[in-house]
Amino acid sequence: MNNTRKMILDGKIVAQAIYEEIKTEISSSSKKPKLWVILVGNNPSSLRYIKQKQKWAEFVGIEFELFSFESDVSEKELLEKVTFLNKDDTIHGYIVQLPLPKHINEKNIINSILPEKDVDGFHPQNQGKIVIWDDSWMAPCTPAGMMELLKYYKIDALWKNIVIIGRSNIVGKPIANLLINASATVTICNSKTQNIEFYTKNADIIITAMGAPHFLTVDKINPKSIILDVGFTIIDEKIYGDSDFENIIKNGNAITPVPGWVWALTVSCLMKNTLKAFKNRK
C-alpha cells in the first residue's frame, strides 16, 4: 500500500465491514429484523437513496418494505401511518424519508415516531441519549458512521483536539456530543466564527459539514490534521466537498474522499440501528 493510499480514509471499506458483520449476526438468527421506509411523493433523490437502502437491507438479511404516499397526503394521514407502525410488533424500525412536502410539519412527524423504532435517530429522545451517554440510543446515522470510521482506522478521540465546522441537527451537533463523551476536546465552529484558522490549525481532527466548496485549504490546517469532509455541494453536475482534497492529500494529511464515504457509512449505520432495534426488542 503506497503512502497516498494510506492517507485516504475509505468509508466504503468500513461500510462493507459493517455489512458483513451484520449479515453474519442475522444469518444465525431464526427471526429477521424488519425495516419499513415511508416515502411521500417521488423526489428522484429520495428514490435513489431508498433504492440503496433496499439493496443493502437485502444484502444483510433485513426484511425491507417501502410504503409510498402521494405527495398530497395530509399530515393527519401520515401520522396515522406512524401510529400504526409504532404499534405493529412485526416492524422493528422505520424511517420517514426526508424531505417531506411543505404542507407537512417534519417536526410533528419525527416527534411521533416511537424512539425505539426511530432508526434514523432523529427523535429528540435519541439526540438526548447521546448527550447523557445512555447508549440505548439510536444515533443519527451519519455521525454514527463517523465514529465507526474513527474506530476502524484506530483513531482514538481521547485527548484529541477536534474541530467541527457546521452545527446541523443531523451531523454537527450529534457528532459533537458523541465526541465530547469520547473525551475529546471539541470545538464547534459555525459560519460566524471569527478567525477559524485559530482552531483548525490546532486540530488533530477536523470535521467539515458546511456545504462550502473547498473552504478548507492547506493553509488552514496543520500537517497532522485528519480531515473528515461531510460537505456536499453540486455545481455544474460536479460534486464538491468542503475541503481542497487534491492539495490536502498532497500535503500528507489523512482525509476522506468526497463523494461516497459519507453515504456508504450512513446507510450501513441505518442497518446497524435496525439490528439494534431488533435486538433491543428481544
Next chain:
Amino acid sequence: MNNTRKMILDGKIVAQAIYEEIKTEISSSSKKPKLWVILVGNNPSSLRYIKQKQKWAEFVGIEFELFSFESDVSEKELLEKVTFLNKDDTIHGYIVQLPLPKHINEKNIINSILPEKDVDGFHPQNQGKIVIWDDSWMAPCTPAGMMELLKYYKIDALWKNIVIIGRSNIVGKPIANLLINASATVTICNSKTQNIEFYTKNADIIITAMGAPHFLTVDKINPKSIILDVGFTIIDEKIYGDSDFENIIKNGNAITPVPGWVWALTVSCLMKNTLKAFKNRK
C-alpha cells in the same frame, strides 16, 4: 456603581428579577401552577435545597407539595409514585430530588418522568430538544440560569468564543448545546485537555464546572474574558469555586462570585420551568 461592582455578575439580582416576573404573571391567573418534590430519605443537603425551593415557590405563587419516602423505599414503589404524578392532571411539574440511595437506579427514575412535567430538565427528551433547538424543552435549571444571566447583563453569545471546562449531563453538555444554538463558537474541555490555556486565553467567555478549586488563574485568561464559575468544592467548611476570584476581579475581568449565584439562578429557573409546564398544559 464603582468599577469593581460592575465586574461582578450577580446571579442573585438576576434570580430576583425572574421571581418578580413569574410572580406578576401568576398573580393575574385564576389557576395556580403546582409543583411536587419527591424526597427519598433525609439527606441534610437535600432538605436544605428543598426548603429553598419551597420558599421561592411560595414567593412566586406556585403551590408546593413535598412527598417523602423512607430511604429504604423500593425502586418499584418510587416508580409507582412517578406514574401517579405523570397521570395526575392537577400537578404541572415535579422533581425527584437527587441523589437517590444506591439501591435505586436514577436513570430508570428520570427516564420514567413525563418529559412535559420534568421541570428539572433531566429527561433525555428534554436534553435532545436543546440539541435540535425545539424550545418546548424543559432545560436543566443551572444552564438555563446561565443563559438568563447572560441575557440580563446583555452579553450576546453570537460570534463569541466560549470555553466550557467540564462536561456533566446537567451543566457542561446542556450549556454547550444551548450556546452552540445561540451561534457561539464553543469549545468543551475536560480534565484530559492538553494545553488548556490555548483555549482559555482566547476565550470571550469561560464557564468552569469542574470542582477544581482555583484552577482558573489570571495567567490562564485574557483581560477581557468573562468568567462564569460553577465550581463548588468544600474544604475545611469553606466553599471554593474553580477560579481565583480575588485576583481575577483585581485583573478587571467580569466574574460571578462563588457561592450563591449558581444556586439562586438554578432555583429561579426551576420556578420558570414550572410556570412553562403550567402554560404548556393550557
